[in-house]
Amino acid sequence: xxINTDQLIEKANYAINEGKKLGxxxxxxxxxxxxxxxxxxxxxxxxxxxxxxxTKFQITAIQGKKNVIITTNSIEEKDILLALNKAxxxxxxxxxxxxxxxxMKDVQKYPKIKINDPKAKNLAPSDVADKIIEGMNKSHExxxxxxxxxxxxxxxxxxxxxxxxxxxxxxxxxxxxxxxxNIMSNDGHGESRSNASVGSRRxxxxxxxxxxxxxxxxxxxxxxxxxxxxxxxxxxxxxxxxADQVFHxxxxxxxxxxxxxxxxxKDKVGEQVFATSLSVINDPHDPDFFSANPIDSEGVPTQxxxxxxxxxxxxxxxxxxxASKMGAKISNGSACILFGTSIPLPFASKILxxxxxxxxxxxxxxxxxxxxxxxxxxxxDMPRGTETGMTKDGLFIxxxxxxxxxxxxxxxxDSITNMFSKAEISSETVQTxxxxxxxxxxxxxxxKELNFSSKTDH
Amino acid sequence: xxxxxxxxxxxFDPFNLFQQQIYYNILVFLVKYTITVFKITIGVIMTEEQExxxxxxxxxxxxxxxxxxxxxxxxxxxxxxxxxxxIEIANVTYERGFNVRVILDGAWGYSTSSRLVEKDIxxxxxxxxxxxxxxxxxxxxxxxxxxxxxxxxTYKTPYKINPFDVDFKEKxxxxxxADSTMKEAGEQIKVxxxxxxxxxxxxxxxxxxxxxxxxxxxxxxxxVRATAIGTExxxxxxxxxxxxxxxxxxxxxxxxxxxxxxxxxxLLVTEAENCPNEKSAFILEPFQLGLTIHESTGHPTELDxxxxxxxDFAGTSFLTTDKLGTDYQYGSEIINxxxxxxxxxxxxxxxxxxxxxxxxxxxxxxxxxxxxxxxDRETAKEVGYEHSFGNARIANYxxxxxxxxxxxxxxPDPKGPKDIEELLSETKKxxxxxxxxxxSIDDKRINFQFSTELGWLIKNGEKIKPLKNVCYNAxxxxxxxxxxxxxxxxxxxxxxxxxxxxxxxQGMWVSHGGGWARFQDINIFSG
Numbered sequence: 003x004x005i006n007t008d009q010l011i012e013k014a015n016y017a018i019n020e021g022k023k024l025g026x027x028x029x030x031x032x033x034x035x036x037x038x039x040x041x042x043x044x045x046x047x048x049x050x051x052x053x054x055x056x057t058k059f060q061i062t063a064i065q066g067k068k069n070v071i072i073t074t075n076s077i078e079e080k081d082i083l084l085a086l087n088k089a090x091x092x093x094x095x096x097x098x099x100x101x102x103x104x105x106m107k108d109v110q111k112y113p114k115i116k117i118n119d120p121k122a123k124n125l126a127p128s129d130v131a132d133k134i135i136e137g138m139n140k141s142h143e144x145x146x147x148x149x150x151x152x153x154x155x156x157x158x159x160x161x162x163x164x165x166x167x168x169x170x171x172x173x174x175x176x177x178x179x180x181x182x183x184n185i186m187s188n189d190g191h192g193e194s195r196s197n198a199s200v201g202s203r204r205x206x207x208x209x210x211x212x213x214x215x216x217x218x219x220x221x222x223x224x225x226x227x228x229x230x231x232x233x234x235x236x237x238x239x240x241x242x243x244x245a246d247q248v249f250h251x252x253x254x255x256x257x258x259x260x261x262x263x264x265x266x267x268k269d270k271v272g273e274q275v276f277a278t279s280l281s282v283i284n285d286p287h288d289p290d291f292f293s294a295n296p297i298d299s300e301g302v303p304t305q306x307x308x309x310x311x312x313x314x315x316x317x318x319x320x321x322x323x324x325a326s327k328m329g330a331k332i333s334n335g336s337a338c339i340l341f342g343t344s345i346p347l348p349f350a351s352k353i354l355x356x357x358x359x360x361x362x363x364x365x366x367x368x369x370x371x372x373x374x375x376x377x378x379x380x381x382x383d384m385p386r387g388t389e390t391g392m393t394k395d396g397l398f399i400x401x402x403x404x405x406x407x408x409x410x411x412x413x414x415x416d417s418i419t420n421m422f423s424k425a426e427i428s429s430e431t432v433q434t435x436x437x438x439x440x441x442x443x444x445x446x447x448x449x450k451e452l453n454f455s456s457k458t459d460h
Numbered sequence: 461x462x463x464x465x466x467x468x469x470x471x472f473d474p475f476n477l478f479q480q481q482i483y484y485n486i487l488v489f490l491v492k493y494t495i496t497v498f499k500i501t502i503g504v505i506m507t508e509e510q511e512x513x514x515x516x517x518x519x520x521x522x523x524x525x526x527x528x529x530x531x532x533x534x535x536x537x538x539x540x541x542x543x544x545x546x547i548e549i550a551n552v553t554y555e556r557g558f559n560v561r562v563i564l565d566g567a568w569g570y571s572t573s574s575r576l577v578e579k580d581i582x583x584x585x586x587x588x589x590x591x592x593x594x595x596x597x598x599x600x601x602x603x604x605x606x607x608x609x610x611x612x613x614t615y616k617t618p619y620k621i622n623p624f625d626v627d628f629k630e631k632x633x634x635x636x637x638a639d640s641t642m643k644e645a646g647e648q649i650k651v652x653x654x655x656x657x658x659x660x661x662x663x664x665x666x667x668x669x670x671x672x673x674x675x676x677x678x679x680x681x682x683x684v685r686a687t688a689i690g691t692e693x694x695x696x697x698x699x700x701x702x703x704x705x706x707x708x709x710x711x712x713x714x715x716x717x718x719x720x721x722x723x724x725x726x727l728l729v730t731e732a733e734n735c736p737n738e739k740s741a742f743i744l745e746p747f748q749l750g751l752t753i754h755e756s757t758g759h760p761t762e763l764d765x766x767x768x769x770x771x772d773f774a775g776t777s778f779l780t781t782d783k784l785g786t787d788y789q790y791g792s793e794i795i796n797x798x799x800x801x802x803x804x805x806x807x808x809x810x811x812x813x814x815x816x817x818x819x820x821x822x823x824x825x826x827x828x829x830x831x832x833x834x835x836d837r838e839t840a841k842e843v844g845y846e847h848s849f850g851n852a853r854i855a856n857y858x859x860x861x862x863x864x865x866x867x868x869x870x871x872p873d874p875k876g877p878k879d880i881e882e883l884l885s886e887t888k889k890x891x892x893x894x895x896x897x898x899x900s901i902d903d904k905r906i907n908f909q910f911s912t913e914l915g916w917l918i919k920n921g922e923k924i925k926p927l928k929n930v931c932y933n934a935x936x937x938x939x940x941x942x943x944x945x946x947x948x949x950x951x952x953x954x955x956x957x958x959x960x961x962x963x964x965x966q967g968m969w970v971s972h973g974g975g976w977a978r979f980q981d982i983n984i985f986s987g
Binding site: 054085099130154264386 | 539636770911
């Protein structure tokens with residue numbers, strides 16, 4: 003089954019024309035056609051593979067100060083008509099929202115960013131299997147103590163097409179590949195696990211084998227972990243742990259949560275909240291960045307902007323609605339679909355690198371911990387920015403500038419502002435994808451301390 | 461020694477094997493005959509989707525597969541959400557598609573498409589075959605499934621009022637009522653939220669063994685939430701989901717629930733004190749209890765997770781297979797945690813799972829002892845169960861069936877106090893926690909830390925002071941071992957499609973709850 007772009011464009015135009023006939027003031031079509039190759043592997047074998055031919059066709063009907071969104075995954079005309087009629091039926095009962103920005107009247111201009119792999123359409127399930135097997139074999143070759151490789155591999159290749167009744171139009175061929183690799187080592191006395199996440203727009207560039215090997219090395223290093231007491235420790239957060247925290251900072255920088263009174267930075271624009279060394283930008287225009295995208299989920303061109311400048315909160319991520327509600331002139335193109343809903347998020351966040359290498363940060367630490375990653379970290383109280391979560395994938399003990407062993411996992415309970423009140427940023431950054439389908443470009447960061455509140459036996 | 465709940469596979473015996481082969485051949489003949497008769501008899505009333513499933517299965521017969529199943533899946537998801545007086549979300553999603561899953565050369569192959577067109581069937585089946593061949597390149601061992609009864613049935617969850625037939629006007633009016641009620645409670649209320657969610661899944665299932673099932677599930681959910689600002693920012697929420705129609709929305713009583721959450725949110729920012737830091741008796745109402753069951757009992761007893769299939773994302777489990785059948789002490793003797801998708805109206809209700817296995821009521825924990833995992837056909841076979849417990853579910857046409865929770869609850873204690881009032885009256889000192897605020901648990905599901913929106917300090921049997929920022933931290937077996945009291949009265953809450961598992965993610969609708977329960981010596985603190 004081919005990706006038929008012409009058909010998608012034709013149906014989008016059909017939907018807009020039919021929507022107009024139904025009396026709608028404005029109609030936006032946000033659509034995708036994709037081929038997906040997905041694999042779940044576990045216990046060093048491929049467990050379940052699947053191939054999907056996916057269609058998404060989202061119709062936003064706008065009438066004055068209100069809108070309704072109908073999504074279908076069929077582009078048959080009868081289904082499009084059904085969706086439009088449903089929209090027309092619903093919208094009459096919705097009250098006006100005086101702050102809703104209405105139809106996007108100006109014809110939008112989108113940056114040209116190449117985010118696809120032209121070779122991806124020819125990939126077969128066996129190509130993906132070969133890639134996974136290569137990584138598995140590489141991990142097992144390291145040591146007989148490497149016992150199992152698990153993970154997931156998801157490749158999505160197709161086109162995204164946006165069309166508005168006012169003439170804004172954007173066609174983007176897009177490829178995204180995200181994989182996670184989990185390695186379990188066991189030396190007969192206990193097990194140790196470590197994880198890696200890789201993402202790329204190009205199949206051949208995906209560092210699957212290399213990151214499998216890195217994760218395997220970490221899992222071996224994590225064996226013989228000792229139980230240490232939960233308390234505050236000076237800590238270096240490695241790439242994945244930083245990416246986990248950037249996601250939480252991103253939630254707080256979302257204008258939606260600011261409006262909900264749920265963000266701990268809601269009234270902090272212009273204030274020094276984090277260490278002066280911490281600067282975070284949203285950069286969706288870097289073609290080498292996995293999160294690059296010319297357009298957001300509302301059809302607004304994405305923008306490069308600063309979120310945190312030398313520790314000072316500068317901008318929030320906006321959708322059209324939040325921008326209007328907060329008095330910003332226009333959205334900064336940050337709307338994305340999360341949990342099935344459009345939420346403004348800085349989905350292309352980058353922490354600007356510092357001057358010291360990651361290795362230097364380790365060498366300069368007398369006594370502390372290297373935290374590889376966090377598991378299930380969540381806000382305890384969003385308005386105060388307090389969080390809890392577990393360490394995972396390797397918690398390493400640093401003494402006199404060297405990693406001298408590993409510790410059993412512990413739970414941290416701390417506030418984000420406390421965590422990043424002092425920060426030494428490493429000079430190397432790594433693109434780290436998360437399971438929401440975005441990646442953050444992050445360095446390792448030495449923070450003053452991380453407060454651990456309880457411990458585990460593993 | 462494993463006992464009662466499952467039987468070990470038979471020892472190898474050539475004679476039995478020969479006999480079994482004969483019986484198997486007879487059975488296959490009878491099944492095919494029955495299917496043919498079935499098709500002829502009801503052919504005239506077979507829906508397009510049922511015919512589509514038949515055609516997919518027929519196409520798989522062109523290949524040397526040992527098993528095939530096919531589904532046509534469609535869903536409607538309608539959401540209307542009001543925030544601070546404005547409709548923030550008015551969305552309807554229609555999705556449908558079909559899938560084909562085969563076992564070839566001992567490996568799974570799966571392919572799906574959103575295009576329900578006959579000419580695509582051969583390509584989708586071919587992709588499933590290619591995928592199986594690719595999977596077979598790195599196979600731990602050939603996939604085997606439990607034998608299951610062949611089922612031919614149609615089932616629709618009952619409702620009185622189809623929620624999709626109700627005008628948005630009525631829905632908007634209910635949300636507006638909730639909104640104004642919350643605002644009227646006091647000036648401290650700064651953000652008001654309310655929603656109605658209606659959901660329908662229609663699934664046509666067939667497999668090469670002869671099962672043909674059509675299942676139609678409809679559920680609705682309601683929520684109100686008030687955020688108050690005083691000395692700090694606090695929120696209160698009330699929500700429930702049930703597998704019923706719009707009559708449930710009418711029963712939810714938006715006005716009353718709105719009043720309660722708004723007044724309690726104000727209480728939190730005006731009178732509530734921080735939760736004390738101490739080891740104390742801790743009492744949970746059924747919603748928060750349900751969340752605790754979900755995270756600390758449900759996930760660690762999903763057998764795919766135990767076997768490492770979810771190691772990269774969700775994690776593994778401390779309840780490893782060597783604990784099965786060993787009388788592993790999971791909790792105190794009054795702990796009976798039951799999986800029962802058969803219970804009508806609850807959000808985790810179904811008659812058949814998505815592998816065509818009839819839903820079963822069974823103990824996960826019985827009298828404090830770990831008894832059974834939740835399974836699909838593959839994992840059940842692997843640990844020696846005779847049959848699957850029927851816990852495989854899919855959240856969409858393009859998702860693999862996975863072991864999911866359904867309706868998992870703590871059984872009320874017939875010897876316990878009548879209700880929460882009686883339980884509190886028997887508590888000298890403790891904290892009563894209500895409603896989920898946040899949660900976190902480690903990847904083996906042992907160390908957890910949850911918090912509740914509201915708490916009450918209990919002294920000499922009475923609620924004497926409201927508490928805010930109530931957190932509790934415990935290790936799973938110790939927590940459940942410390943449960944000393946469960947009420948006779950119980951309640952099951954639906955939790956909407958909030959349970960996330962798998963990559964790509966599958967959000968699944970579940971229900972949990974049970975009696976009000978008391979736990980001794982729990983580490984509680986302000987967070």
